Amino acid sequence: MENNEKELQVKALKNGTVIDHIPSDILFKVVSLLQLESVKNQITIGNNLTSKRMGKKGIIKISDRYYEEEEISRIALIAPNAKINIIRNFEVIEKKVLSLPDNFTGIVKCPNPKCITNNEPMKTKFEVIKKNPVVLRCPYCEREIQQEDIQLL
């Protein structure tokens, strides 16, 4: 019964993007990262779903929306093991592996209150030191940021 329900949920998306295997505790961070609150497309969000691998997981399905590599790869900042499925006509036509770039601008806030980026109207920048789990480095105050301490802007 449970399997049937799960199948139904996945197949309900005709065209669009499914982000699967999101850790339940950061599902809404991913929602915020992709700024889904301002997206007009149909969106289904499931959380605390049973997962063999993770125990509990979150899933986001966005209808008729396909993301650029750069937009979607941001998810790897907080959920490096999430899986991206591209759906067309109810079929998974592509599975994307998340991969962070070596450097990126914006998105994340430096947690150091004495960092210049928190005191000057400027964009943050980060170097990606490690990809899984993610470790970032602010090139301004030179602090390293562990994945669990990543705060989104």
Added chain:
Amino acid sequence: MIFPLVFCNGRLFSVKSFCTFVYSITNRINGMSSKSIVSITDYSKDQILSILDSAATFEANPNQTILNGKVAATLFFEPSTRTRLSFETAVNRLGGRVIGFSDASTSSSVKGETLNDTIKMVSNYADIIIMRHHLEGAARYASEVTSVPIINAGDGSNQHPSQTILDLYSIRKTQGRLDNIKIAMVGDLKYGRTVHSLLIALTHFSPQFYFIAPDELRMPEEYKIICDEKGIPYEERTEFDTDVINEVDILYMTRVQKERFTDQMEYEKVKNVYTLRNKMLEHSRNNLRILHPLPRVNEIDMDVDANPKAYYFEQARNGLYARQAMICNALGLI
């Protein structure tokens, strides 16, 4: 009286300004372009050695005219009399001129001007900007918004590269070498930016470290990992005694600050444990020298000052030559 003039590249030059023009072009061709110095890691090992060699030539002849016609801006958003005077003396003794402020309350930042705007404005007037700021990363950001070279004279608890260069200069001058130095770092190893930068710089030179600090102020893991990765031996201790003092070439003392302790009882317990007294130096090596970034409070007893192994005041003077070398390097003049 006739002044000879030279016409070149669509411009009319006096002989003197033509020579300066040719010199700047030659420097550019030789790759000696101006550049900012924000962190000690901006220098390679070879560049560090080259800066130290230049500092030695400035020590031999500290009064020169190499900065004639140059204007240096010293922007001290946070007061630091010692560092500012050292940089300003360095510029003045090389024939340059200094503009700037020694306290942010006398600058437009109190009116809410952004750092970006202050730096861009000053860049119209100065050939080089030497800045201290209470915010970490301020100098790196400043170097991104202007083409004028920036020298970081301290950004919060982050970087202070001229202190590291003068420390290295003092070590090389007193020991005759930088390689294979046994150095004990004593006091606040957790928050002390000078010990962190010095540790990073010394990793080029196969040192052997002793980290002596109370538990609350131990050397952070990240620096020990750097030592491990580079195969640099280190020993951590909480006791500051003659066992280590008698072993080392350099004793690098730092201030244990009361405000760093969450438990003031702990501070009272350790404050005198990390005080160096003259009698502790009785059996130390002849080549031992005691360094301290200053200001010192009570971590070096006054009775050490008369000992020829006390080097902290000479170390501060070396800062002048180190800064002369850094300024000229940043301007692409050496």
